[in-house]
Every structure is written in C-alpha cells, then in structure tokens.
Amino acid sequence: MAKPTILTVDDDPGVSRAIARDLRRRYGDRYRVLRAPSGAEALEALREVKLRGEPLAVMIADYRMPTMNGVQFLEAAMDLFPLARRVLLTAYADTGAAIDAINIVDLDHYLLKPWSPPEENLYPVLDALLELWAAAPDLAVGETRIVGHRWSAPSFAVREFLARNLVPYRWVAADEPEGRRLLDAAGLSADDVPLVITADGKTLQAPSEAELAAEVGLSTTPAADFYDVVVIGAGPAGLGAAVYAASEGLRTVLVERSATGGQAGQSSRIENYLGFPDGVSGAQLTDRARRQATRFGAEILSAREVVSLEAAGAGRVLRFSDGTSIGAHTVVLATGVSYRRLEGAGLDEFTGAGVFYGSASFEAANCTGEDVYIVGGANSAGQAAVYFSRYANRVHLLVRGADLARSMSHYLVQQIDGIANIHVHPHTEVAGGEGDRHLQRLTLRDNRTGDVRTTDASWLFVFIGAEPPTGWLDGVVRRDERGFVLTGPDLLSEGARPAGWPLSRDPYHLETSVPGVFAAGDVRAESVKRVASAVGEGAMAVSLVHRYMEAQ
Structure with missing residues (x-):
C-alpha cells in the first residue's frame, strides 16, 4: 500500500517550501508530503491521489489565497476525502475566520504563522491529528x-x-x-x-x-447475543440514542439496514442545527456522530434489517432478515421515515436511472450544465435545490401548493429567492416520465387547471411525504393510521392504559405499547420533524431506558 499523503497548499513559495520541509523532516519516512501553490492545483492533485486509490491523512491550507481561499479549498476537498483531517494556516489577524471555519468545514485545527519552532507549535498538533486519522474505524486501506x-x-x-x-x-x-x-x-x-x-x-x-x-469493512455481525439496549435506525435520533447510551456505560448496539444518517445524512447543508451558524452537511454531522458513538463503545451494524420484535419475559428479541437474532433489556425504535414513491406513468422503471429518491449528491457533478427537477416543498427539497444550483444550468423546484412558505423554513425560502437559477413552479405535479433506458422526458401537470406539458429532463430528485417503515411491527406495537408509532400519553384512551399493558404504571413519555420498547424521532407519532428534536428524543429515550431498567 502506498504511503498516506499529507497535502499543503499555500500561494507564498517561501511558506510553502518551509512547511513542506518541516513536514518531510518529521513524517517523510511514513507519509508522502505534497505541496501545491493554489487551491485549484491542490484539488487536481487530490483527484490524482483519489484515482490511484491512495489514502489522504491531513490537508493544511493557507487561509489567504487568491481566487480560492483556504476555507473554500477545504470545503471542496471534503467531497473527495471526507475523512482526512483539516488544518487552516492563518495569520493572527485571521483567527476570527479560522474559528468560523470550524463550523463551515468541520475544521480540526488552525495554526498561526509562523509556527517556529515546529517541535512546539507544529508537530504536536500533527501528531495528534495523524493518530486520530489512523485510529478511525472506517479508514480506507485501499481502493474499491x-x-x-x-x-x-x-x-x-x-x-x-x-x-x-x-x-x-x-x-x-x-x-x-x-x-x-x-x-x-x-x-x-x-x-x-x-x-x-x-x-x-x-x-x-x-x-x-x-x-x-x-x-468493504463495515461491521455486519453483532459481537454479543444480548445487550442493554438495541437502537434500530441510525438517523439523528438513533445516533443520539447510541451516543448517550454508550457514554453512560450501557452495552449498546446500533442497527442500520442501509446507511447511517438517515434522511438527514443526505442533506447537502443543514443550517438551523444548534451550534453550526454556517451550517453543516448531513454527511459531516453523521460522520462526527458515528465516530462519537464508536468512541464511547457502541457497536454499529450496517446492512442488517430487523424483521420482527417479540417480548420474551424481561427481555426483547429482535430477529434479522437472515434468521439470526439478538436480545436486549430495552429497544429504541428510531427507524425514521422514507420518501414516498412518486406516482406517475413510467416513473418506476427509471428509479436509479434518472429518478432518484432523496439527494444523490454524488451525482451533482454529472448534472453540470443540465436542468435538474426536484419534487417537494419541505426543507430537504429546498436544501437539495440550493446544492444542485451550484452545478446545474437551472434547478426546477416543483411544488404542489401555492408557494414554499407553508412547509419550508423561512431562512431557506429567502435563500432560494436569492438564487437566480432556481425556478419555483407552484401547483405543479409530475404526471409521468419517458425515455430509452433512462429518463429523458417528464410530463408535468397543473393541479389547478389540469393542463399538461412535456419537457426534456434527465434528472428528477424526489422529496415527497414521509412513510414510516414500521410494517414489521404490525400486531406487536401500536401505531396510528399512517403507521407512526404511538407512545406515552397517546396510548391512553380516556385515561385507560392500552389493552394488554402488563404494568401498574402508565407508559413513559416515549415508551410504546410494549414496555421497555421506546420510539424516538420521525417514526414517532406527532413528533417534530427536525434534526435537533430527533437528537433530543434519542437522548431522552436513553434516560427512560435507565428508569425502566432500574425498576425491573
């Protein structure tokens, strides 16, 4: 395997040579040190590193560079190497910008120039970052x-x-x-x-x-047969529950059937989450939460689908689709919701071939110079529209209602209004799609007049509705008419406990109709569909898990 790379980018030749010299002196036997004179040339170098399948450990970028400053470079480079550690090189006058960059690019550290002597001001910082990078559980060891x-x-x-x-x-x-x-x-x-x-x-x-x-190195097999808590679903609520449970010493396993992050993980930028005034991408937030959970000792199982839940005395048994099972004292249901399928003639056959559910952000570069169509009027659709507007010729946001104000956050509506190549089409629905092996045309319908029109289109991203994936709980956990899980007071009918409830107390606030089984986040009936509330419910569920276990 090739040596991992440390990349530096600085437009000042003297500074560039000096930092490369100091890095090679300390790390040259274990790492390849690359330097570039501009952000654009550094990105080109990173693309070559990526193509060769080589790992990138650390990026060090000068803040004050023409055309593309250090923060802009690091933000662009994150798409290529999201796990590489990021350092900003600044002058004393730029420390405010460096602090802001912590939120913009999940900055790991900023270094003040000059850094002499490196033994005190450079090497300790790099040693710590390289140690963290090398210890990452999902460190790439080659090229897939x-x-x-x-x-x-x-x-x-x-x-x-x-x-x-x-x-x-x-x-x-x-x-x-x-x-x-x-x-x-x-x-x-x-x-x-x-x-x-x-x-x-x-x-x-x-x-x-x-x-x-x-x-590819993701964990799929549980290390034990029995846990204190099994968290099902690795969106914000599930990750929040796993972090708090593991940090408090509970034997915790987080089970995800697809990918960590849930719908939030697909968001190009979440701008109303506490502590990130400049926004944070769903991938960044997910990566940080996942690393945090594993650092506290939580197991994370990927590509494992839970198909049944049953009470077995004081324990709860969860069965996987392959027939295996695990048990636990308690369960947290945090499966989130899925985007509803778009109904329209011919659309199903183009799923993954022009029709995409959620924000397939890695397709953005392929949309350069083309028209992109996005269906939906909530925050996820708005965030995708803003993201794709950087690449597409035009972004067409198709909305069933009269405007965006009813279902989208005000800050996002204002942001969209200020982007010239985003066009909002109210009262518009997709009636069908056509094409030869991939989507090439869309039929759009005005839901007021019934008028239809056909337009050339190769890219359609769908963000409509929310369906909880809870069919596997049928007959076990009570749900409302739409499939969302009922908890706490919503289970009480005129003060009476749900039928079959075996305990002398009422269900706790986030507890389902099965004692010891809790629900958090979007899957829960009447929950607030926001990232912050989902994380909060995940944490709150763990406090109720403690209360439940102490009473047993």
Missing part, C-alpha cells in the same frame, strides 16, 4: 472500484450505498477501456454490471448490500 453503466439502477444502488456509508470508491464506466479490461479480467461482460473490485482484489458481481458491507 465500481464498474458499471451511468444509467444502470443496480450500479447506482452500489454507488449510493458506498457514498452514504462514507466508503471511498472509484467509478469506472463499463464502456471505457479500463472498464472493459476489468470486466474481461473478471470473466464478465458489460451486461454483468455492477462489478465491485475490493481493495484486496476480490470481485463481487451485483452484490447485495450485506455482501458489499462485509467486504
């Missing part, structure tokens, strides 16, 4: 390559799974020379995509999520 077709839904599914789980990969088109060479080497044809080649050279043809997770 995906061979597929641009408009192949199975190829998209593999890319989405890896991207949302922050697993670095390199995409190779099946019709390119390298793609054909890799397919030939694996004894496959262009019809057999997607082909995944792991870092150790193992080939997987059209793997399931569970197979893929196991091969």
